[in-house]
Each structure stands twice: as C-alpha cells, then as structure tokens.
Amino acid sequence: MRDGHTLSQPLPALLAPALAALAAVLLALMVTAGPLVPPAAAAPSNPFCAQAPQPLPNAAGTPWPQVEFGSDRTRLFSQGSGVTVAVIDSGVDATSPQLGRVLPGLDTAAGRGAANTDCAGTGTQAAGIIAAKSLRNIGFHGIAPAATILPVRVFEDTQGVEHPVPAAALANAIDYAVQQGATVLSISVGIAADDPAVATAVQQAQDNDVLVVAAVGDQNDSGTPFFSEYPAKYPGVLAVGALDPYGIAWGNSRPAAYLDLVAPGADVVTTQIGKVLAAASGTRLAAAYVAGVAALVRSRYPQMKADQVAHRLTATAVAAPGGTDRQDYGLGLVNPYGALTDTLADTKPATIPGLPPASVDPVRAAHEAAWARGYRVAWWLTGAAGVLVLVTLVLAVAVPYGRRRRWRPGFAPPPPQPADEEPSPPVLLFEDQQQLQDHR
Numbered sequence: 001m002r003d004g005h006t007l008s009q010p011l012p013a014l015l016a017p018a019l020a021a022l023a024a025v026l027l028a029l030m031v032t033a034g035p036l037v038p039p040a041a042a043a044p045s046n047p048f049c050a051q052a053p054q055p056l057p058n059a060a061g062t063p064w065p066q067v068e069f070g071s072d073r074t075r076l077f078s079q080g081s082g083v084t085v086a087v088i089d090s091g092v093d094a095t096s097p098q099l100g101r102v103l104p105g106l107d108t109a110a111g112r113g114a115a116n117t118d119c120a121g122t123g124t125q126a127a128g129i130i131a132a133k134s135l136r137n138i139g140f141h142g143i144a145p146a147a148t149i150l151p152v153r154v155f156e157d158t159q160g161v162e163h164p165v166p167a168a169a170l171a172n173a174i175d176y177a178v179q180q181g182a183t184v185l186s187i188s189v190g191i192a193a194d195d196p197a198v199a200t201a202v203q204q205a206q207d208n209d210v211l212v213v214a215a216v217g218d219q220n221d222s223g224t225p226f227f228s229e230y231p232a233k234y235p236g237v238l239a240v241g242a243l244d245p246y247g248i249a250w251g252n253s254r255p256a257a258y259l260d261l262v263a264p265g266a267d268v269v270t271t272q273i274g275k276v277l278a279a280a281s282g283t284r285l286a287a288a289y290v291a292g293v294a295a296l297v298r299s300r301y302p303q304m305k306a307d308q309v310a311h312r313l314t315a316t317a318v319a320a321p322g323g324t325d326r327q328d329y330g331l332g333l334v335n336p337y338g339a340l341t342d343t344l345a346d347t348k349p350a351t352i353p354g355l356p357p358a359s360v361d362p363v364r365a366a367h368e369a370a371w372a373r374g375y376r377v378a379w380w381l382t383g384a385a386g387v388l389v390l391v392t393l394v395l396a397v398a399v400p401y402g403r404r405r406r407w408r409p410g411f412a413p414p415p416p417q418p419a420d421e422e423p424s425p426p427v428l429l430f431e432d433q434q435q436l437q438d439h440r
Contacts, residue, residue: 080144128271247321
C-alpha cells in the first residue's frame with residue numbers, strides 16, 4: 001500500500017539510529033577533549049571582592065611545587081582520606097571544579113552563616129593547595145586531594161589577609177573547627193599581639209589532639225610586617241614561611257626566630273574564585289602545603305598524636321637550597337615523601353655489643369689463621385727479596401771491578417826489610433897477583 005500511513009512508518013526507524021549516532025559522536029568529542037577550563041567569571045556583585053583572573057594558558061603543565069615534592073610518589077602512600085582540614089581564612093568557593101569536598105563551615109566574622117563562598121579569594125587558594133582533586137588536562141592538584149575542607153571565615157568581605165582580624169573571630173574560628181572534628185588547622189591570618197582568648201583556643205585545640213599550622217605572615221616590600229605574629233608564635237604551633245621557585249626564602253616572607261618549616265609560597269598555581277586557576281604568593285599558601293602534608297600523615301598513621309605528627313614533619317624536613325638560617329628557613333623544607341615513609345627512632349641509640357671470640361665461630365677462626373699465615377709468609381718473602389736485591393747490587397759493582405784488576409789485590413806488598421848486620425870488609429880488587437897465586 002502507498003497511502004500516507006504506510007509511508008510514514010520508516011521515518012522514525014531511520015531517525016532513531018541517526019540521532020543515536022550523533023549523540024555518540026558528541027559524547028566521544030567531549031571525552032577526548034576533556035573538561036574545559038572555564039573562562040573567567042564576571043566580576044562579583046560586591047565591588048570589594050577580588051576580581052577573577054584570566055585562566056592560566058599552561059593549565060596542563062605541572063606546577064613547580066609538585067615537581068619539588070614528587071607528588072606522584074606521595075599519592076601512592078596517602079591522599080588524606082578521612083582527614084578534615086579547617087581553612088581559617090576568607091571562606092572557600094565550593095563551586096570550584098577541583099574542590100569537591102567542602103563543608104558549609106561558618107562565618108565567624110559575621111557570627112552566623114556559612115563560609116562556603118569566598119569574596120577575597122585567599123581561602124579558596126589555600127583550600128586548593130590542600131585538597132584540589134585531579135582533573136583531566138589540568139596539571140595542578142592538591143597535596144592531599146582526598147581530604148575534606150572545613151571553611152571558616154574570620155574577616156569581612158571588604159578586608160583581606162593584610163588587615164588584622166578580630167581576636168574574638170579568630171578564637172571562635174579555632175573553637176568551631178575543633179568542635180566540627182577538624183584534626184588539622186591551616187591558619188592564614190593572625191593578630192599582632194598575644195590575646196588570652198586566642199591563646200586559650202589554641203591550647204584547647206592542642207589538648208584535643210588537633211595540629212595547628214599557622215603562617216608567619218607576609219611583609220611588604222619595605223619590610224613592614226602585616227599583623228600576623230600570633231598564633232604562629234605560640235608553643236606547639238607549626239610556624240611556616242614561604243620559599244620561591246628557586247628554593248630561596250620569599251622576599252615578603254617575614255623572618256621569625258620561632259619559624260619551624262618552610263614550603264612553596266611564591267608563584268604557586270592554585271584554585272581561585274571564578275572557577276579558574278591562578279598563580280599566587282603568600283605565606284598562607286606555604287602553611288596550606290604543610291597542613292596538606294599533615295593531612296597525609298594523619299591519614300596514613302591515624303594512631304599518631306598531633307605532637308607526634310609535628311615532630312615527624314620537622315624531623316624529616318630537608319635543608320632548603322637557599323640556606324639554613326633559622327629565621328628564614330626554620331628547620332628546613334617540609335618533605336612529604338620522607339614524612340610518609342621515613343622510620344624515626346623513638347629511643348636513644350644502643351651501645352654496640354662486643355664481638356664474640358673467634359673460637360666461637362670455627363669458620364671465622366680458620367679464616368683468621370689463614371690470613372695470619374699469609375701475612376707472615378708475605379713478610380718473609382719480602383725480606384728475602386730485599387736481601388737478594390742487595391746482594392745483586394753488590395755483585396753488580398764488585399765483579400766488573402775485580403775483572404778489570406784481574407783479581408789482583410788493590411795495594412802492592414811492602415818491600416822486604418834488610419837484616420840489621422855489620423857489612424863485611426871490602427874486597428881488594430887490585431891485590432898483588434903473586435899473593436893470589438901463592439894463596440892458591
């Protein structure tokens with residue numbers, strides 16, 4: 001039949017395979033292309049917020065801190081799973097494609113509300129250093145990509161890390177992080193002077209087996225420090241300074257006698273608001289690296305206490321290429337691979353026991369006797385060879401000399417001495433011939 005009903009039946013049957021093939025081609029193109037780095041977001045509605053930077057042109061390259069740390073090796077031992085790291089900063093942009101484990105957190109500057117948004121952008125940078133996950137065609141990832149981030153905002157959106165934070169907000173942030181089960185604190189900010197509330201909060205965190213990591217703070221180009229001496233100066237807190245890509249202390253990293261460790265903190269790639277990657281600098285980023293390494297250790301060795309983890313990080317640190325000045329480099333550059341794999345001795349070295357007598361081991365005794373005999377024979381042969389050489393030298397001189405003299409003595413014999421007698425009377429030569437004849 002050729003009516004309209006019968007002619008319309010083959011059309012859906014032909015379109016279905018074609019649409020399926022088109023969908024398969026589009027899916028294949030998406031997979032092979034990998035995730036695209038999104039363009040810079042539009043400027044935030046708040047005019048005081050940081051502007052999202054342009055995407056990095058070499059996002060597929062490996063950032064220098066990952067090359068320095070050998071991240072591919074450390075990820076074989078630990079990725080920070082099961083560990084919550086509190087980022088006490090400006091909040092964290094939870095919409096970043098590489099930040100998949102971000103809790104709501106708390107805005108202690110406002111006293112209420114979540115902190116999973118970020119206006120200044122510094123908290124998102126620190127969180128990326130710690131826990132950014134790997135994406136296809138993107139070389140950057142965090143030091144502990146399986147860790148969970150707890151964002152805590154401690155300053156208003158109109159401020160930044162170069163401004164002093166309220167001591168009450170910082171103390172509340174530390175208390176809140178401990179209450180929420182964070183076992184590592186990455187503190188990017190600080191206060192200029194000691195504060196009882198902040199000191200108490202730090203001590204309570206340590207009493208609850210929480211490792212506190214704090215940046216020593218930045219200084220401007222003229223050397224004037226920003227307000228960040230505490231809590232990095234408190235006992236038991238890991239104070240962290242920043243290195244540049246050449247392994248030298250970053251020029252704006254504030255020197256401190258209480259500096260414990262250094263880590264990459266200049267021109268490091270990390271996540272930024274606007275769903276892009278950006279290059280940033282600051283001691284807060286160095287503190288984030290140390291906090292990320294602490295998360296690796298706490299995940300691999302969950303039985304370790306916070307002070308043991310801190311000791312492990314400082315004991316396995318390596319000398320920074322720039323030098324060993326304590327105020328600029330602390331105890332050295334944090335070493336993730338060493339912190340995860342090195343074996344540390346908890347006791348003093350024992351005295352080496354005395355060796356057993358040779359008679360206990362017959363094989364060893366036989367070997368020693370053979371060596372002794374060989375030693376004596378060698379000396380005897382050496383002495384005989386020396387005598388032979390000496391005799392040869394003497395003969396080499398004496399034989400030619402004797403031949404030239406025909407073996408005669410070297411000196412003539414003395415002349416014979418005459419006998420001591422009176423001479424006989426002289427004989428007369430001209431005697432009378434007649435007398436001679438008569439005599440005959």
